[in-house]
Amino acid sequence: MKSCTLTLTALLCACASSTAVGPSFNTDWQNDAGASIAAVEQKLRGTPPPPTVNVAVGLTADALLGVPLDGGTPWKHPKTSDSPPVIAGDLVVFSSGGELFALDARTGERRWKIGVAGYRLRGAGDDGTVTVATLGQPDGARSLFVTGSRKGSVLEHQQTTHPLGRPAAQGGVAFVPWSGQYVSAIDMENGDEIGRLLTRELTSHALQENGELYFGEKGVIRFDERIKYASTQQANRAGLPQRELPGKPRWLDPGETLPELDMGARAKTRIYAAPRFDEPTRFASNRFVATYFKTVMAFDAKSGDLSWTTALPSDVIGGDAAAQGFVLCTQNGRLHTFAADGSPGSTLGFGTHLRACVVEAGAFVARGVKAAEPLTNQLERTLLGLEPDMATAQLFLLEELGKLSDPSVAKTLIELAQNPRTPPAVRNESRRLLSTRKSGAEHMLAALEAPFDFLSTSRLPAPVGPLADALAAMREERAATLLARHLNDPATALEDLEPTARALATLATPNEFQALRTFFALYRSTADDPALVTAVVAVARALLRVGGSEGRAIVVRAASDPMTQPEVARGLAALDTALPSARAEAR
Amino acid sequence: MLRNTTWFVLALLVSARAGAEPPTPGASAPKSRASQRSALDIPRLARVLESGSEAEIIAALEEIAGHGRDGGPAAPLVNALLLRGGSARVMIAAFETAAALGKESSSEAVAPYVLHRRPEIRQAAAEALIATRGPAAAAALRRALTSVDPKVRATAARGLGELRVADAVADLFVALGNETPGAAGSIASLCAPEECDRLVGYLGKLKFETLEPGFVPLLLRKELPNRNKLLYIDRLRRLATKRSASVLKTVLASLPPDGEPKLRAALQTALQGRPVKVEEDQQ
Numbered sequence: 001m002k003s004c005t006l007t008l009t010a011l012l013c014a015c016a017s018s019t020a021v022g023p024s025f026n027t028d029w030q031n032d033a034g035a036s037i038a039a040v041e042q043k044l045r046g047t048p049p050p051p052t053v054n055v056a057v058g059l060t061a062d063a064l065l066g067v068p069l070d071g072g073t074p075w076k077h078p079k080t081s082d083s084p085p086v087i088a089g090d091l092v093v094f095s096s097g098g099e100l101f102a103l104d105a106r107t108g109e110r111r112w113k114i115g116v117a118g119y120r121l122r123g124a125g126d127d128g129t130v131t132v133a134t135l136g137q138p139d140g141a142r143s144l145f146v147t148g149s150r151k152g153s154v155l156e157h158q159q160t161t162h163p164l165g166r167p168a169a170q171g172g173v174a175f176v177p178w179s180g181q182y183v184s185a186i187d188m189e190n191g192d193e194i195g196r197l198l199t200r201e202l203t204s205h206a207l208q209e210n211g212e213l214y215f216g217e218k219g220v221i222r223f224d225e226r227i228k229y230a231s232t233q234q235a236n237r238a239g240l241p242q243r244e245l246p247g248k249p250r251w252l253d254p255g256e257t258l259p260e261l262d263m264g265a266r267a268k269t270r271i272y273a274a275p276r277f278d279e280p281t282r283f284a285s286n287r288f289v290a291t292y293f294k295t296v297m298a299f300d301a302k303s304g305d306l307s308w309t310t311a312l313p314s315d316v317i318g319g320d321a322a323a324q325g326f327v328l329c330t331q332n333g334r335l336h337t338f339a340a341d342g343s344p345g346s347t348l349g350f351g352t353h354l355r356a357c358v359v360e361a362g363a364f365v366a367r368g369v370k371a372a373e374p375l376t377n378q379l380e381r382t383l384l385g386l387e388p389d390m391a392t393a394q395l396f397l398l399e400e401l402g403k404l405s406d407p408s409v410a411k412t413l414i415e416l417a418q419n420p421r422t423p424p425a426v427r428n429e430s431r432r433l434l435s436t437r438k439s440g441a442e443h444m445l446a447a448l449e450a451p452f453d454f455l456s457t458s459r460l461p462a463p464v465g466p467l468a469d470a471l472a473a474m475r476e477e478r479a480a481t482l483l484a485r486h487l488n489d490p491a492t493a494l495e496d497l498e499p500t501a502r503a504l505a506t507l508a509t510p511n512e513f514q515a516l517r518t519f520f521a522l523y524r525s526t527a528d529d530p531a532l533v534t535a536v537v538a539v540a541r542a543l544l545r546v547g548g549s550e551g552r553a554i555v556v557r558a559a560s561d562p563m564t565q566p567e568v569a570r571g572l573a574a575l576d577t578a579l580p581s582a583r584a585e586a587r
Numbered sequence: 588m589l590r591n592t593t594w595f596v597l598a599l600l601v602s603a604r605a606g607a608e609p610p611t612p613g614a615s616a617p618k619s620r621a622s623q624r625s626a627l628d629i630p631r632l633a634r635v636l637e638s639g640s641e642a643e644i645i646a647a648l649e650e651i652a653g654h655g656r657d658g659g660p661a662a663p664l665v666n667a668l669l670l671r672g673g674s675a676r677v678m679i680a681a682f683e684t685a686a687a688l689g690k691e692s693s694s695e696a697v698a699p700y701v702l703h704r705r706p707e708i709r710q711a712a713a714e715a716l717i718a719t720r721g722p723a724a725a726a727a728l729r730r731a732l733t734s735v736d737p738k739v740r741a742t743a744a745r746g747l748g749e750l751r752v753a754d755a756v757a758d759l760f761v762a763l764g765n766e767t768p769g770a771a772g773s774i775a776s777l778c779a780p781e782e783c784d785r786l787v788g789y790l791g792k793l794k795f796e797t798l799e800p801g802f803v804p805l806l807l808r809k810e811l812p813n814r815n816k817l818l819y820i821d822r823l824r825r826l827a828t829k830r831s832a833s834v835l836k837t838v839l840a841s842l843p844p845d846g847e848p849k850l851r852a853a854l855q856t857a858l859q860g861r862p863v864k865v866e867e868d869q870q
Contacts, residue, residue, distance in 0.1 A: 453733045488699065488702055489702060490702050490703070490704050490709075490734075490735060491735060494704075517670075518699045520672070521669075521670060521671055521672030521699075522672055522699060522700065522702075522703055523672075523704075524672050525672055525673050525674045525675075525677075526672075526674065526675050526678075526703070526705055526708065528705075532704070554671075557671070558671075561639045561671075562639040562640065562641075563639055563641060563673045563674050563677065
């Protein structure tokens with residue numbers, strides 16, 4: 001009944017309005033080629049931006065906690081929220097039990113509350129005087145648009161069946177995205193729609209960043225003198241480069257859905273970025289950060305190249321791009337700051353585990369307390385620091401590691417291949433990348449040289465096959481003796497034998513003759529696996545190359561010995577360029 | 588023809604080395620009946636072993652093995668066969684033959700097979716090394732202590748004791764920590780007093796059945812001071828289990844009737860459940 005009354009009131013208000021657009025959210029509106037929104041932009045140009053507070057707000061089971069990023073006193077408000085709170089200007093807005101609350105973001109003190117029975121908060125904005133909020137019903141049937149003064153009086157209260165997005169406010173005007181393509185500019189005092197933006201890309205968010213307004217979802221267009229060209233896709237736009245990232249994180253969630261208090265994967269796989277048109281890439285710090293649970297990855301906002309990475313001790317559940325750098329909030333209630341180049345800065349804490357966390361850092365400058373490590377080191381530390389259930393992130397970071405030419409990459413790949421906690425998919429990929437390395441021979445030789453005793457170590461044997469492939473491609477003759485030793489070591493995996501033997505066919509010197517002869521004797525008749533057969537034939541090739549007349553005699557004799565395994569014998573016979581001359585020499 | 592000659596020359600070279608070997612324990616064993624019946628026809632056996640016929644080679648190897656330690660002249664032929672390699676059946680027969688001949692020169696030819704990927708081959712090779720003895724056997728068995736194959740590890744542990752490789756005790760302790768059968772017995776037969784203390788110190792830390800094979804040889808070691816033995820007896824008494832009492836009874840029954848009075852008294856005291864006193868000056 002109350003709802004009907006409110007709707008009627010809204011309709012009456014809307015009908016009474018006489019604006020360039022007509023009643024709020026009306027669908028009879030005709031595209032005005034940007035005229036009305038351009039007029040609003042012109043009217044608001046020069047309006048002072050709303051106040052902002054750099055603050056992180058955490059949600060526990062029974063309270064909202066605030067931590068000012070600039071060093072103010074942390075606060076606690078003894079009421080919890082039924083949806084993620086929103087930091088709007090200098091307020092923290094949240095809904096709970098059919099009421100909408102606003103707290104002072106600096107102190108946590110309550111500013112006002114209004115009744116919103118049946119609705120939960122979707123988004124909010126504030127221009128320093130008036131607050132705008134959009135709310136939704138859990139079943140998604142209706143949306144509610146409200147504006148309220150600092151004293152808690154409701155200025156505007158409209159229900160609609162149109163899905164409303166996340167609003168923003170500036171200079172007494174609320175900007176409300178809806179139906180995926182419109183942004184209504186609504187006078188917050190009287191509810192009149194004074195302008196409308198038609199966009200040609202999905203728009204469900206209005207963002208207030210660093211005194212500028214932006215609209216969008218996948219990318220954003222700026223509310224500036226070119227906004228009138230938005231319907232012809234000629235507005236000023238900022239978008240993040242397309243990259244396939246672990247967990248397929250999103251920057252802006254679909255703004256017309258009701259945000260949930262989500263402790264699952266969606267909350268932990270996010271992109272944090274802030275449009276900033278005075279930067280070359282049009283994004284603050286020229287970077288964006290993607291999270292995948294504990295993994296943090298920063299990318300160049302234009303090229304999409306990995307810029308820096310780290311692994312945090314707990315899952316990231318919230319954050320924001322700062323004016324410079326990033327602030328990330330983890331489930332264990334810690335706030336981690338990073339300078340734009342990834343150097344870690346100070347950490348703050350809520351002192352408790354959190355159910356949700358939102359951060360406003362638009363005016364915050366994060367400074368590193370120590371210099372950022374080279375990317376290779378960061379990748380190594382992150383890869384090795386992640387738990388085995390983070391294989392998706394590890395595979396992604398491995399791919400990035402593989403792009404680097406630093407010799408130490410080989411060391412990291414070896415470590416991953418030998419670490420028993422490395423997930424199989426990551427180990428296999430480490431091995432694959434290792435086999436293609438063109439640098440890091442010293443690390444590879446050291447890995448081959450290290451003795452392996454499975455009784456005394458929990459580590460896996462060295463990835464001999466990939467090392468053999470890489471060292472053979474590098475023509476690294478120092479590897480020959482070590483590879484020959486591994487050839488006769490049963491700890492060397494069967495799959496590694498073939499590349500090891502193949503490498504020895506290239507790298508072996510007369511010094512390896514004994515080891516080659518031993519392997520040949522042990523397996524020419526007992527090879528019971530295709531990999532072993534291929535290895536024996538490759539060793540025969542090495543014997544022919546480095547064994548002189550004795551080596552040739554061994555191979556020639558084996559080729560005609562009935563005890564030689566038939567497939568090996570065929571392989572030896574196929575060494576047709578070597579064997580005839582070898583036979584002749586043997587004669 | 589040249590092929591046969593090459594291998595024959597190789598066999599002769601190895602044979603020359605074999606001829607220079609010092610006598611090994613058991614080398615003066617009585618001649619077998621087979622050797623008394625007929626001498627080995629070395630040229631014929633050489634031809635057969637190079638024939639490539641699995642059945643004929645195995646028969647020839649059995650013939651050589653039948654001569655036991657008197658078959659020494661054929662050892663170079665067996666070694667040459669091992670150097671060439673062959674089927675699993677032939678190699679296992681060759682190991683058995685090498686073991687029967689007991690020639691130290693065979694150890695080098697057998698040793699690489701302890702690392703073979705086929706379990707039956709590496710296990711047979713490890714057994715053969717205990718019989719062929721010598722530094723090459725000892726080195727191969729030490730390496731085999733870390734084999735992925737528990738049977739090879741157990742054989743290696745036992746073999747190092749039998750070959751009295753005293754400097755392998757540290758490796759044997761590593762094997763013991765991994766509950767390798769045979770390690771306790773070998774340590775007990777090789778250990779210096781402080782190493783023996785360390786072995787007994789594992790009581791309560793490792794399974795008793797892992798350590799048990801070491802106690803009887805340890806307590807019967809003549810060169811070990813009585814003071815150590817009495818301490819060990821009392822340590823076993825304190826376990827107060829049937830198995831520990833059984834060890835003490837076995838040792839008591841194994842003592843010479845008219846020797847080791849202090850040890851005998853200590854064992855009897857322990858078996859009555861009373862503490863064994865160890866005097867400071869007791870040696």
